[in-house]
Amino acid sequence: MDTGVSARTGRLRARRVARGSVVEGAARAGLSARGVIYLLVGALALQVAFGDTGEQADRDGALAELARQPFGAVLLWALGVGLVGMALWRLSEAVFGSVGQDGRSARKRLGAAVRFVFYVVVAFSVLSFAASQDGGGGSSDQRSRDATAGALEVPAGQWLVGAAGIAVIVTGGWIAVRAVLRKYHDELRLGRMSRRTRRLVDVTGVVGGAARGLVFAVAGVFAVRAAVDYEPERAKGLDDTLRTFADTPLGPWLLACVAAGLVLFGVFSFAMARWRRV
Numbered sequence: 614m615d616t617g618v619s620a621r622t623g624r625l626r627a628r629r630v631a632r633g634s635v636v637e638g639a640a641r642a643g644l645s646a647r648g649v650i651y652l653l654v655g656a657l658a659l660q661v662a663f664g665d666t667g668e669q670a671d672r673d674g675a676l677a678e679l680a681r682q683p684f685g686a687v688l689l690w691a692l693g694v695g696l697v698g699m700a701l702w703r704l705s706e707a708v709f710g711s712v713g714q715d716g717r718s719a720r721k722r723l724g725a726a727v728r729f730v731f732y733v734v735v736a737f738s739v740l741s742f743a744a745s746q747d748g749g750g751g752s753s754d755q756r757s758r759d760a761t762a763g764a765l766e767v768p769a770g771q772w773l774v775g776a777a778g779i780a781v782i783v784t785g786g787w788i789a790v791r792a793v794l795r796k797y798h799d800e801l802r803l804g805r806m807s808r809r810t811r812r813l814v815d816v817t818g819v820v821g822g823a824a825r826g827l828v829f830a831v832a833g834v835f836a837v838r839a840a841v842d843y844e845p846e847r848a849k850g851l852d853d854t855l856r857t858f859a860d861t862p863l864g865p866w867l868l869a870c871v872a873a874g875l876v877l878f879g880v881f882s883f884a885m886a887r888w889r890r891v
Contacts, residue, residue, distance in 0.1 A: 636705045637891045643699020643732070644889065647694050649880030650675050651825075655875030658855045662869040670872075671851035672735070676742045689743035696736035702891070703729035712890045713799060755850070761836065762845035773841045774848075778836030785829030792822020802888045814888075817881035824874020828854060 653675035661670050669677075679688050706725035710717035764774050791797070797818050803811060832854045839847035849857065858868040 631782040636702055639698030639705075640702035640889070640891045641698075641886045643702055644882050644886035646695030646699065648879045648886065649679075649695075650879070651821075651875050651882060652879030654851070654876075655872045655879060658872030658875060659869060660861055660862060661856060662859060662865040662872055664865075665829040669852045670801070670855045672738070673742070674852065676739060680742075686743065689739065691886070692739035693736055696732055696739055700729055700732035700736055703732060710735050757836075757848045757853075758845050759851040761839050761848035765840070765843060765845060771843060775837050775840035778833045778838075778840060781833030781836060782830045783833075785826045785831075785833060787826070788829060789823045789826025792819050792826060795819065795824075797822070800889050802890055805888060814881065814884045817884060820874050821876075821878025821881045824871050825878050827871065828875070831857065 650672060654670055654672065657674050658670040665668060676689060676692075679685055679692065699764065703725045706716075707722050707729055710742055711725060713721075715721055720798065761774055764770050764777075767773065794850055795815060795818065801814070826853070832849060832851070835847055835849040835854065835857075855868060855871065858871050859865045862866050
């Protein structure tokens with residue numbers, strides 16, 4: 614009897630360890646894939662800021678740039694698989710809870726579920742690109758305008774688009790505030806970092822997170838304007854949103870600063886892949 618119970622306990626423990634190892638690997642692969650995308654988008658936005666406007670500064674532009682590199686097809690598939698890992702990690706958090714004192718709370722699980730859906734969409738788009746080597750659905754700007762136009766046609770469409778825009782603005786503000794307050798410290802294994810490494814991670818986390826939040830918020834503002842004016846053309850994807858920064862009185866320098874922030878967020882994602890508690 615005791616031997617049987619011990620055997621079952623051992624098997625359960627082994628399964629937990631195996632599942633934990635799989636989830637941890639998926640999470641770190643996903644965070645690394647996110648880092649690659651932000652590095653490429655930021656680099657493309659820097660090119661736009663300094664006069665090279667030949668490429669889209671969005672996910673499709675980043676994927677096209679990656680495809681042109683040696684072994685580009687392999688890199689694209691690896692990126693897509695990494696993002697599938699990110700989605701699976703978020704799904705596991707929604708089902709089983711995440712690390713931390715309130716990791717099993719309904720709020721945390723709901724947030725994980727939303728991220729799961731988001732990364733499923735992103736992973737699908739990357740894998741579709743890898744399979745066809747073609748953006749297929751046009752630029753992020755055109756997709757945003759098409760989606761906005763479709764949403765405006767449904768009953769209460771203006772309210773729906775406006776609410777979605779406000780949600781994106783709030784999300785952007787939340788991302789930026791959390792970054793400035795260094796809330797990501799709760800998710801990192803700080804004890805494994807040297808003091809110098811921690812300072813470098815803070816630079817990338819604060820500046821990169823603030824830049825990412827700003828881009829989200831500005832995109833949300835354009836969605837709200839599209840709803841208020843009933844003009845789908847006012848909605849902007851990532852490429853047009855970034856180019857808008859160059860149209861401010863600060864000119865291309867503001868875009869360059871935001872682009873550099875996105876590059877730093879890419880570096881921060883790699884730091885998260887290395888030191889995040891999963």
